[in-house]
Amino acid sequence: MKKKIAVVGYGGMGSWHVNHALRSDVLELAGIYDIDEEKSKKAEANGIRAYSSLDELIADKEVELVTVAIPNDVHLETVIKCLEGGKHVICEKPVALSSGDLEKMIYTANRAERLFTVHQNRRWDVDYLAIQSLVDSGEIGKPIRIESRIHGSRGIPSDWRGEKSHGGGMILDWGIHLIDQLMLIYKNEEIDTINCEITNITNKEVDDGFYLTITFKSGAVAFAEVGTYNFISLPRFYMKAEKGSALITDWREKCKVAKCKYWHENDVLPVQTAAGLTKTMAPRDSVTLDEYELKIPKSDVHNFYRNFVNAIDGKEAQLITHDQMRLDMKIMEYCFKSAKLHQTIKFEY
Numbered sequence: 001m002k003k004k005i006a007v008v009g010y011g012g013m014g015s016w017h018v019n020h021a022l023r024s025d026v027l028e029l030a031g032i033y034d035i036d037e038e039k040s041k042k043a044e045a046n047g048i049r050a051y052s053s054l055d056e057l058i059a060d061k062e063v064e065l066v067t068v069a070i071p072n073d074v075h076l077e078t079v080i081k082c083l084e085g086g087k088h089v090i091c092e093k094p095v096a097l098s099s100g101d102l103e104k105m106i107y108t109a110n111r112a113e114r115l116f117t118v119h120q121n122r123r124w125d126v127d128y129l130a131i132q133s134l135v136d137s138g139e140i141g142k143p144i145r146i147e148s149r150i151h152g153s154r155g156i157p158s159d160w161r162g163e164k165s166h167g168g169g170m171i172l173d174w175g176i177h178l179i180d181q182l183m184l185i186y187k188n189e190e191i192d193t194i195n196c197e198i199t200n201i202t203n204k205e206v207d208d209g210f211y212l213t214i215t216f217k218s219g220a221v222a223f224a225e226v227g228t229y230n231f232i233s234l235p236r237f238y239m240k241a242e243k244g245s246a247l248i249t250d251w252r253e254k255c256k257v258a259k260c261k262y263w264h265e266n267d268v269l270p271v272q273t274a275a276g277l278t279k280t281m282a283p284r285d286s287v288t289l290d291e292y293e294l295k296i297p298k299s300d301v302h303n304f305y306r307n308f309v310n311a312i313d314g315k316e317a318q319l320i321t322h323d324q325m326r327l328d329m330k331i332m333e334y335c336f337k338s339a340k341l342h343q344t345i346k347f348e349y
């Protein structure tokens with residue numbers, strides 16, 4: 001049987017959840033609640049019930065789960081209210097603005113015996129899934145360094161994302177996705193240090209981009225960069241591994257893999273570059289290198305909801321766990337600390 005869901009916030013992402021609920025095989029949309037009357041009118045014009053208050057939504061006993069899709073600074077109070085009201089809760093990312101706030105949410109969920117998770121929908125991005133599967137397969141050995149980047153050129157959207165009081169800035173907005181993905185790729189590694197540098201090119205109040213380096217105790221490195229003032233974009237993913245390299249240039253592009261078959265090559269011919277010769281940078285040929293592309297992985301982001309519904313019914317464990325949420329949150333806190341101090345910081349679990 002489908003579960004009744006209500007969505008709090010009918011803005012950009014709230015509408016996304018509503019559209020998914022309307023087409024879902026596991027959900028039935030009960031309605032939305034938005035603090036803005038115009039949004040309520042818009043919902044009603046679209047044939048969707050708009051609750052007049054959060055209390056009215058919570059009082060609807062038919063609603064089993066609630067998705068919270070409102071600005072970051074108001075997640076805490078709304079999540080807690082819904083959990084205390086007996087609803088299972090999915091909160092948009094970033095789930096909270098601090099580890100302390102996250103602990104309050106988890107504590108409330110446990111006390112109310114309700115499920116609680118965060119919508120890390122980018123675990124279903126095919127670019128990330130390609131790198132994840134390449135690492136898991138061990139095809140080109142263990143990663144030495146993975147670089148995950150997203151570049152845009154339009155600054156921060158001109159809404160609450162540009163304001164500190166609402167939990168704006170790119171670490172909280174996009175960083176959380178890249179951190180979450182990297183920590184899954186490096187799931188067996190222990191973090192040693194964190195270094196983060198933020199940019200304030202178009203916005204002085206919050207970070208409009210950042211460079212994050214996570215060093216693991218094994219020596220492996222994860223690098224994440226978000227840029228909103230990049231008129232030429234660097235590739236989405238680059239991976240240097242023990243036995244080769246991988247590259248994904250863009251969201252929709254296939255993952256290119258170059259696997260080293262033979263490391264030694266005694267008779268390298270020097271190549272001419274600019275005003276000189278080099279053997280070091282001479283390209284390889286097909287005798288020593290195997291070059292191919294991976295198939296784009298199959299992915300359905302609605303599996304997020306299918307998993308959560310199954311978790312409510314006790315059939316599966318929830319995919320996005322409280323411990324994963326805690327780790328992501330902590331890494332973001334270390335980012336802010338490192339950027340403020342201009343220092344690399346030792347990570348304490």
Ligand SMILES: NC(=O)c1ccc[n+]([C@@H]2O[C@H](COP(=O)([O-])OP(=O)(O)OC[C@H]3O[C@@H](n4cnc5c(N)ncnc54)[C@H](O)[C@@H]3O)[C@@H](O)[C@H]2O)c1
Nearest residue numbers: 009010011012013014034035036069070071072074092093
């Ligand atoms: N997972 C993703 O891919 C993704 C993408 C975009 C946004 N988000 C997240 O979704 C959340 C919402 O972002 P958005 O882009 O939809 O913002 P938005 O500004 O487009 O919409 C927010 C909506 O929330 C309403 N609202 C504000 N305070 C409220 C309250 N206390 N109670 C009820 N409604 C309230 C506003 O009126 C507005 O309609 C944020 O946490 C954001 O980080 C996630």
